[in-house]
Amino acid sequence: MVNSFTMRIAGLVIRINHIHDSIRELCRDYAIDSAGSADGAYADGAVTSQTMPDCTISVTRQMIERERERERADAGIWPDDYLETLAVLRAIAERLPALNRTVFHGATITYKGRAYVFTAPSGTGKSTHIRLWRRYLGSKMQVINGDKPILEFVDSGADADVDAAVIAHATPWAGKEGWQTAQAHAPLGGICIVTRGTRNICRRIDPQTALPWLMPQIYMPNDSAAAIHTLDLMDRLIRNVPVYLLDCDISEAAVHASRSAMCGEG
Incomplete structure (x- = not known):
């Protein structure tokens, strides 16, 4: 089962397909779908023109490992759920220029x-x-x-x-x-x-x-x-x-x- 939620941020609607729950918790105040929904269903049960995602981010294990490599110089052992939050930010940042x-x-x-x-x-x-x-x-x-x-x-x-x-x-x-x-x-x-x-x-x-x-x-x-x-x-x-x-x-x-x-x- 895919864990996912949808959030509104900077005037954009972004769907996040994630592995760990920490990213959902981090973004809880930006979420626009029903809390705890495993399939990302919208709270009103319908997808409208206002809630269709501008982009979708799907986190992979490889994305998390790449963040681990980037953070290794800072010393310490970083848990996967924290690294996933960084991976989501990076993935969003990569998409943003096309959206001005x-x-x-x-x-x-x-x-x-x-x-x-x-x-x-x-x-x-x-x-x-x-x-x-x-x-x-x-x-x-x-x-x-x-x-x-x-x-x-x-x-x-x-x-x-x-x-x-x-x-x-x-x-x-x-x-x-x-x-x-x-x-x-x-x-x-x-x-x-x-x-x-x-x-x-x-x-x-x-x-x-x-x-x-x-x-x-x-x-x-x-x-x-x-x-x-x-x-x-x-x-x-x-x-x-x-x-x-x-x-x-x-x-x-x-x-x-x-x-x-x-x-x-x-």
Whole structure:
């Protein structure tokens, strides 16, 4: 019997054929079919044009073993059910460019109706900066996703020369803190590259300066056509979304710096 469920994520309907139950549990807040259904039947008993999958992911043992090889450098023994969650994310990320979406590495919040992504190499301090925003702004801001949001590129029309928006979406892959608000999304107002320092200065940088910082943070598919499409999406991202470089410590002044630069207030 095939274990499967269907979820809605980043405006897409994705069917997951899986081996272990951990992936279903991870994605429970995104599921749109009946809980515990072994055959993936929809809760209303009918497949409609709104619930037909945009893509289907079928996990294999080989996919899990490939994730084990990738994670081996981190030491430790990773259980199959955890590796399956990584395999599903990777499989989705490989499909996304064809659907004008990409997985991005960054902690993402909403503030006054706009999304802001804080990105940096792992261990640099993006999660710490999000904690500071939560500490000093409380309910005025909301965390969309703590680690792996999906960015959706929305065209303003077939004859338009510019993009209407980039939308940041929540996903279940939310980092070790598990910060996410299921199904949350908002137009992307800015990307902030977090660096450690003492000056608490945030300044906008041009696309040419931003590109080397951002390229390692976007998922690059193995498929060559999807990789080329991803490069096109990156070009759209840096042309249409302001990018900022933040030099900060762990203080309220750091929040003031990034908030003032990106939101025009402090």
